Amino acid sequence: MAWQRVHGRHGLPWQGTRDPYRVWLSEVMLQQTQVTTVLRYYGRFLARFPDVQTLAAASLDEVLALWSGLGYYSRARHLHACAQAVVARHGGRFPESAQVLATLPGIGDSTAAAIAAFCFGERRSILDGNVRRVLARWLALDDDLSRPAAQRALWATAQSLIPDDATADAMAAYTQGLMDLGATVCTRTRPRCDACPVAAGCGARAAGAPTAWPRRGRTAPRRTIAWCLPLYVRDDGAWWLQRRPARGIWAGLWAPPVLEDETPLRAWSADAPGRSAQWMAAFTHALTHRDLRLQPVLCRLPLSAADAAAGTAPQAPGVVADQGAWWSPAEALALGLPAPVRSWLQALVSDDAASSSR
Ligand code: SF4
Structure with a gap:
């Protein structure tokens, strides 16, 4: 958390808000998509759909048209369905717990945790692809993370690693810190261990081969x-x-x-x-x-x-x-x-x- 406050990212347009609509939109757009790409879409999307009610009332075609070029179009369809569910089932207010958020269309466990932590201070760990990589390295985990059982175990570990002083107010810094670590320091191909705030306890660094983790299962030929x-x-x-x-x-x-x-x-x-x-x-x-x-x-x-x-x-x-x-x-x-x-x-x-x- 201390590292995030000094070295993390602070100027992104979806930061500094506790509005779950804005956080949710950014989380969905950022799935498998670079920040620089999302920056081109986020403001335009918000200008047309400033709140969940406007998005729910729009046609799917209009949503897809504004999404065009971001890829993974199922995200746009789920986004639209989720907005309609928030309006129909929750009176236009996003639920405050990760558990209920994860029942909405297109909101997986990690996105639910991010919204709950950023907006409502819930002590819930995220576990997106970046965080999975950081943890797999830090723990020098030899499990094949494509296996559901290994994923469940990693979720439990991620949750247990939330520090005691990550109070409701500090959960945003902790969650953002995990994201920033994966995006800017413990990157996929060139981890910068010398600049890493958790280098001291890192198993992959101690083994001298950070990029050997996460261990890969068999990948299908392209x-x-x-x-x-x-x-x-x-x-x-x-x-x-x-x-x-x-x-x-x-x-x-x-x-x-x-x-x-x-x-x-x-x-x-x-x-x-x-x-x-x-x-x-x-x-x-x-x-x-x-x-x-x-x-x-x-x-x-x-x-x-x-x-x-x-x-x-x-x-x-x-x-x-x-x-x-x-x-x-x-x-x-x-x-x-x-x-x-x-x-x-x-x-x-x-x-x-x-x-x-x-
Ligand atoms: S020490 Fe290196 S491998 Fe370990 S978490 Fe930090 S950047 Fe990643």
């Missing part, structure tokens, strides 16, 4: 998934986008249809006059455990005025009529889109603007 993304473009410039299924990659977001096999698309474009399919430069987008090899294809198709007025779905590979709709480019860019799809669509709009101004 896979690459190849997807072809046909963007169907109507005569009037409208784009056909479909909502992705509620589970899996890009769950709940809007995207062109996804094809795992390009053959039907090649046959479709060769099949009728007026249709065209332009294969654009493919690119790779990294997910946590997989790489997505994306092949964008710009598909133009003529559509009668009557069909356009009725919003008829195109008869084309990958199209599921009741999962999609036609959108003008401006409307589409306001939807919740996966980051690589957004970049591609934005580039199309910029190219169009550039060619029409020539």
Whole structure:
């Protein structure tokens, strides 16, 4: 705690508040995401959704659109569901205990502990990925932390390590201290043991090999998934986008249809006059455990005025009529889109603007 007060981080926009809404939002955004990235989203999100009631009343699409680019979109869906649960079940006030907080959608034990410690002074230890690494090193723990039993044991240890003088008022400094230690000193690849306030008792340092901890279980080999993304473009410039299924990659977001096999698309474009399919430069987008090899294809198709007025779905590979709709480019860019799809669509709009101004 003393180290945190002098050497820890103090200027982040979600610090110095006991408002559980703000703390919760920052904790969710920071899961598996760098502080520098979250800084670009946090203020914008708060400006649009200043409190839990506003967030609960918003549409999921608007929440996803503001989240676009932060990744791990299930967090945004849980965030929205959690806001609605806080309003419906708790009268718009966040519960004050970690145990009850952890019953809300998307709030795991560590996030619940962080909110309870920061906002309500509960003596509850966090145990996010950074803290797990610090403790595994400090304890020179040889257990495989992917095992649930090892995780339970580490939770109990983390809880038992809370110092006696971490009173309700001091729990924020203790919790922030753990976070800062993991983020700025005991980092994943270059721990700075010489600057570490707990170096004296550290088992990994004593063993002379801090980065040998945490011990790793077997990791699955990285896979690459190849997807072809046909963007169907109507005569009037409208784009056909479909909502992705509620589970899996890009769950709940809007995207062109996804094809795992390009053959039907090649046959479709060769099949009728007026249709065209332009294969654009493919690119790779990294997910946590997989790489997505994306092949964008710009598909133009003529559509009668009557069909356009009725919003008829195109008869084309990958199209599921009741999962999609036609959108003008401006409307589409306001939807919740996966980051690589957004970049591609934005580039199309910029190219169009550039060619029409020539
Ligand atoms: S002494 Fe080194 S390995 Fe141990 S907790 Fe501190 S930074 Fe991490």
